Amino acid sequence: MMSKTYNVLFLCTGNSARSVMAEALVSVIGGGRFVGYSAGSHPTGRVNPFAVELTTQIGYPADRLRSKSWDEFATPDAPQMDFIITVCDNAAGEVCPYWPGKPATAHWGFADPAGVEGSDEEKRQAFRHIFNEITQRVRAFASLPLAALDAQSLQHEVRKIGETQAATV
Secondary structure, three states: OOOOOEEEEEEEOOOOOHHHHHHHHHHHHOOOOEEEEEEEOOOOOOOOHHHHHHHHHOOOOHHHOOOOEHHHHOOOOOOOOOEEEEOOHHHHHOOOOOOOOOOEEEEOOOOOHHHOOOOHHHHHHHHHHHHHHHHHHHHHHHOOOHHHOOHHHHHHHHHHHHHOOOOOO
């Protein structure tokens, strides 16, 4: 029996770091159960090199990494999303486009590693820290018994993941 593949869209303002890392992580950790996407309300147009470094280390193809507007996913021919998850506080407060299909929505806030000042090693460390936090939440998400949950329970569980404190790694 073929199980459903779920489309997950991660949103941030710039779509250059957190949302891109989440896209890669859900695609890789999900082992074929999830297709990750990411977009921004005001995309920077480039993916942060530290985000590229981390996502390619887990085997996510660099050619899939692109900073793009969330408007691409609000068109009739866009993939229909099952989940929409904001990963930065700014995007969570913005008015989002209409998403067809009534996807489950949640906010999983993460600090912005792109805002860290310092040496490349300090920046790399900040990215690694946030990457690890996103990994923990994506693992919790990927372990949910999605097919066994009704829409309301699913919505509750996905939001609850965003309320958990990520353990320091």
